[in-house]
Amino acid sequence: MNTSRLADLARGQTSVAKKVLDAVPISEPWALTQIASELLRQGHRMERRILEGCLLTLKESGLVREPTRGAFIRVTARPRVEIGVVAAVAPEVETPTVPAKGSAMDRLAGLAADLRALASLASALATRIDDVAVEVEDEMQKLRDQGANLRKLKALLNSVEAD
16 A cells, blocks of 8 residues: 555544554554553543444554454555666565576566565566567467478478479
8 A cells, every 4th residue: 555545544534543543553563452551651541442443443444454363553655666666675585486497488487476476566567477478479389380381381392493
């Protein structure tokens, strides 16, 4: 989710939900009691059922996640990645699984598989690569067929010359 979308969702919340959102940490998941303590520290006293309701609403709107039952963490904006530009904040990637040797189709398939592992954006890019690879394979097959036809024609011309 990008920064503007997060801001729009936060603006659409009630004032009580905004206070709860401010108390939910970004760095690590907190239990309900920790969030309640943070609200008290900020000077906001809240009933448990209201806090639970706000957290549920924030979770449903996508502003808060619950990685483990009863522990909540605020959702952060993903950095914007330009197509064709490697972001400086890109996560470290494991060693690629693309074989150094093999057919071009095998290497393209390996690249597509590696890209799918990165994220949904990479998955969309990998799908596009797969589509292009299929087109390339179709064109190569047409060229192989044309080459075979040319070889047949050459053999036929050679046999006509020999007679």
